Amino acid sequence: MTLAELENAKAESLKEIAAANDAAAVEALRVKYVGRNGSIPALIKAMKDVPKEERPAFGKAVQAWRAEVEAALAAKGAGSVGEKSVDADLTLPGRWWGLGVKHPLSRVIEETAAIFGRLGFTVADGPELETKFNNFTALNTPAHHPSMDRSDTFWFGEDCLLRTQTSPVQIRTMMANKPPIRVICPGRTYRRDTTDATHSANFHQIEGLYVDTKPVSLADLKSVLAYFAKEMMGDGVTVRFRPHFFPFTEPSVEVDFTCHVCKGKGCNVCKQSGWIEVAGAGMVDPRVFGHVGYDAEKVSGYAFGFGVERIAMIKYGIPDIRWLYENDVRFLSQLA
Numbered sequence: 422m423t424l425a426e427l428e429n430a431k432a433e434s435l436k437e438i439a440a441a442n443d444a445a446a447v448e449a450l451r452v453k454y455v456g457r458n459g460s461i462p463a464l465i466k467a468m469k470d471v472p473k474e475e476r477p478a479f480g481k482a483v484q485a486w487r488a489e490v491e492a493a494l495a496a497k498g499a500g501s502v503g504e505k506s507v508d509a510d511l512t513l514p515g516r517w518w519g520l521g522v523k524h525p526l527s528r529v530i531e532e533t534a535a536i537f538g539r540l541g542f543t544v545a546d547g548p549e550l551e552t553k554f555n556n557f558t559a560l561n562t563p564a565h566h567p568s569m570d571r572s573d574t575f576w577f578g579e580d581c582l583l584r585t586q587t588s589p590v591q592i593r594t595m596m597a598n599k600p601p602i603r604v605i606c607p608g609r610t611y612r613r614d615t616t617d618a619t620h621s622a623n624f625h626q627i628e629g630l631y632v633d634t635k636p637v638s639l640a641d642l643k644s645v646l647a648y649f650a651k652e653m654m655g656d657g658v659t660v661r662f663r664p665h666f667f668p669f670t671e672p673s674v675e676v677d678f679t680c681h682v683c684k685g686k687g688c689n690v691c692k693q694s695g696w697i698e699v700a701g702a703g704m705v706d707p708r709v710f711g712h713v714g715y716d717a718e719k720v721s722g723y724a725f726g727f728g729v730e731r732i733a734m735i736k737y738g739i740p741d742i743r744w745l746y747e748n749d750v751r752f753l754s755q756l757a
């Protein structure tokens with residue numbers, strides 16, 4: 422095709438498009454000229470046969486033809502789907518599908534890591550399938566303690582179990598490192614509990630451990646947990662310790678937070694006591710140091726552990742633990 426022939430073909434095509442008076446005719450012309458096997462793409466493909474010196478001018482003319490045909494087709498509404506979209510009301514507000522939000526349990530874990538991060542703690546990890554030694558024996562659990570029962574723990578053979586607590590990560594961390602150690606260990610834990618509003622066979626805990634060669638005291642533990650309570654639950658929330666027993670700490674305490682709803686005055690949430698039980702804690706028992714090869718005369722430390730679900734339920738006022746696992750968007754989206 423010569424340049425003059427091309428100009429003629431172009432004029433002809435524009436005339437045809439101008440004369441098209443329904444959507445089907447416009448679509449037929451679109452296919453004829455710019456469709457995959459249309460005449461303009463065919464010309465572009467054949468460009469290699471045009472003598473070299475004429476190619477730039479020819480190429481320009483073809484591109485101009487294409488642009489004019491496309492503009493003429495667009496003016497006739499080509500490419501739109503039926504009449505409807507031509508009539509679409511572009512002033513209508515768009516539909517909002519919503520953004521995903523972080524799950525409450527992820528939030529509590531991330532916030533806890535950030536709060537303890539400011540105090541120099543790093544995050545340690547351990548497997549969910551544990552040995553009897555790491556989950557019980559090294560934590561100074563007596564050989565026939567009821568928590569080892571088949572009715573309480575998921576066992577896989579004699580020595581393998583789904584960890585019932587995140588405390589075994591203490592053992593792994595101490596065995597792999599020298600003091601000073603400052604870690605928190607968030608993770609999944611498992612117990613043979615029947616599911617109800619406050620129990621689940623699979624839940625989450627966060628363990629904390631500080632061990633140093635300089636003396637560590639119960640007062641250090643209390644100040645760190647008081648800081649955590651305030652950062653996690655808000656101003657006016659602090660901690661109190663009540664004597665308790667855990668095999669792996671001596672002395673052991675249960676930790677209460679001031680009720681964040683009434684700030685200690687007494688309300689329905691705290692059953693009028695002003696306090697809410699949140700964690701277990703204590704000074705690491707010398708026997709535990711013995712099991713990991715530390716000299717209990719030279720090191721001391723504290724440990725604590727709490728349930729992630731429990732903190733989330735208190736913080737966000739969630740009455741039923743099962744809501745945390747059902748992935749109901751109506752529930753989850755409330756934290757947006």
Ligand code: DAH
Pocket residue numbers: 585586587588628629667669670700701702703723724725726727
């Ligand atoms: N592992 C304990 C539990 O599951 C919680 C706990 C209590 C962890 C005292 C600790 C601690 O590190 O010192 O009930």
